[in-house]
Amino acid sequence: MTRFDVLVVGAGPAGLAAAHAAVEKGALVGVVDDNPNAGGQIWRGDPEQQSDPRARQLWSALSSSRRMVFLPQTRVLYAPQPGHLLVQTASASATLHYDKLVLATGARERLLPFPGWTLPGVTGAGGLQALSKGGYPLQGKRVVVAGSGPLLLASAATLKSKGAHIVAIVEQAATPALLRFAAGLLSTPSKITQALQLSAQLRGVPYLRNSYVLSAHGDGTLQSVQIQRSGVPEVETLQCDYLACGYGLLPNVELAQALGCATVSENGQTVVKVDALQMTSVPGIYCAGEGTGVGGVDLALAEGHIAGLAASGNEVLAQEAIAPRAHWKKFADRLARAFVLRPELRTLAGDDTIVCRCEDVCHGDLRTHTGWRSAKLQTRCGMGPCQGRICGGATEVLYGWRPDAVRLPISPARISSIIE
Numbered sequence: 001m002t003r004f005d006v007l008v009v010g011a012g013p014a015g016l017a018a019a020h021a022a023v024e025k026g027a028l029v030g031v032v033d034d035n036p037n038a039g040g041q042i043w044r045g046d047p048e049q050q051s052d053p054r055a056r057q058l059w060s061a062l063s064s065s066r067r068m069v070f071l072p073q074t075r076v077l078y079a080p081q082p083g084h085l086l087v088q089t090a091s092a093s094a095t096l097h098y099d100k101l102v103l104a105t106g107a108r109e110r111l112l113p114f115p116g117w118t119l120p121g122v123t124g125a126g127g128l129q130a131l132s133k134g135g136y137p138l139q140g141k142r143v144v145v146a147g148s149g150p151l152l153l154a155s156a157a158t159l160k161s162k163g164a165h166i167v168a169i170v171e172q173a174a175t176p177a178l179l180r181f182a183a184g185l186l187s188t189p190s191k192i193t194q195a196l197q198l199s200a201q202l203r204g205v206p207y208l209r210n211s212y213v214l215s216a217h218g219d220g221t222l223q224s225v226q227i228q229r230s231g232v233p234e235v236e237t238l239q240c241d242y243l244a245c246g247y248g249l250l251p252n253v254e255l256a257q258a259l260g261c262a263t264v265s266e267n268g269q270t271v272v273k274v275d276a277l278q279m280t281s282v283p284g285i286y287c288a289g290e291g292t293g294v295g296g297v298d299l300a301l302a303e304g305h306i307a308g309l310a311a312s313g314n315e316v317l318a319q320e321a322i323a324p325r326a327h328w329k330k331f332a333d334r335l336a337r338a339f340v341l342r343p344e345l346r347t348l349a350g351d352d353t354i355v356c357r358c359e360d361v362c363h364g365d366l367r368t369h370t371g372w373r374s375a376k377l378q379t380r381c382g383m384g385p386c387q388g389r390i391c392g393g394a395t396e397v398l399y400g401w402r403p404d405a406v407r408l409p410i411s412p413a414r415i416s417s418i419i420e
């Protein structure tokens with residue numbers, strides 16, 4: 001089946017909530033995700049196995065409905081014409097047709113370069129969490145979790161549950177900002193419960209606030225990291241097997257941009273611009289979840305619900321569902337304020353530190369350029385398989401510029417998928 005009333009890209013919380021709302025209203029819904037299972041980042045692996053009852057309820061209702069078709073391991077490449085999406089599966093390509101489209105493509109981690117960050121054993125915080133959820137063995141391994149944001153706690157808890165020894169959690173945000181954020185949780189009791197659960201799971205793990213990783217060291221593979229703690233003049237060395245380091249999340253806006261949807265800057269991030277009913281600047285295309293701004297699972301669910309109702313023609317019901325979204329938007333704003341990156345992180349890379357990992361372009365080759373285009377033309381920065389998705393987040397922090405266009409196909413594709 002390739003023709004849908006509502007096609008949803010992304011099977012994370014936002015996409016599942018959108019699909020569920022649309023299916024409940026009688027629409028024929030397709031859900032596309034490049035992972036083998038639904039669930040997105042937070043419910044990775046299998047929504048039916050999650051402790052969050054919302055994951056189980058959404059997936060059991062959707063998977064038992066004859067009006068929902070799930071297309072796993074299917075990646076959207078581009079739109080050959082309005083109402084069509086070219087997708088690639090593990091073995092084939094196909095064109096999907098839709099009446100309304102909901103983009104729920106989530107976010108990715110922001111990785112920042114520092115000396116040694118390309119050593120084997122250094123990963124993103126969510127990256128190592130995702131690997132461990134997929135079965136990567138960490139039993140008995142010493143892990144430093146570092147960077148910024150609540151994902152560090154979630155990641156450390158997952159890694160610990162898989163048998164890793166968490167040496168420390170190294171959070172760059174300063175103590176006053178963290179205290180303000182904690183006080184703000186009073187308005188979101190479910191987040192307090194979550195925080196208490198995480199702190200119980202992480203009892204005994206040092207949480208080093210106001211601290212950041214300076215460099216990673218090892219002979220061929222990671223052996224230690226050096227960290228700077230605020231108020232402590234000496235650099236501290238932590239021995240470890242893995243460093244899981246990520247500096248917050250960046251919305252995945254590339255597919256929306258490729259479809260002509262406008263973006264705006266919000267809380268220091270480039271996000272897809274949507275109206276009150278989650279519709280983008282392109283009529284008939286909606287966006288929900290982290291693509292419209294990083295705000296956590298509750299905001300993703302609220303936005304997905306609105307988008308699914310609106311996309312299936314139930315605008316009045318969608319209007320009535322706006323209040324919970326406003327509540328979680330405020331949480332998103334507090335999140336952004338609390339975990340603003342400290343300026344010192346811009347100064348860690350040396351001239352020989354690689355910034356663009358796909359094309360091996362170093363900080364020394366980039367720092368004299370005035371913008372992304374000049375750097376790209378003269379150094380090949382951002383021209384590898386990730387098309388600037390990793391280094392673009394870093395160049396924005398380091399030099400104030402980021403990718404200025406999206407090239408199609410938006411992800412690496414087989415030649416046979418894109419040649420007619």
Ligand SMILES: Cc1cc2nc3c(=O)[nH]c(=O)nc-3n(C[C@H](O)[C@H](O)[C@H](O)COP(=O)(O)OP(=O)(O)OC[C@H]3O[C@@H](n4cnc5c(N)ncnc54)[C@H](O)[C@@H]3O)c2cc1C
Nearest residue numbers: 010012013014034040041076105106126154289290296297
């Ligand atoms: C690595 C990582 C780990 C995280 N871990 C946690 C955690 O443990 N706890 C927590 O509270 N929050 C976590 N988060 C934050 C979490 O993602 C959000 O809170 C929320 O779940 C976002 O929901 P979403 O539906 O917007 O996006 P996501 O859950 O990210 O879902 C988006 C989905 O779209 C798919 N997709 C994107 N582009 C395409 C395309 N072109 N074609 C096909 N499919 C596509 C992605 O593969 C993904 O499955 C994590 C985020 C990241 C990036």
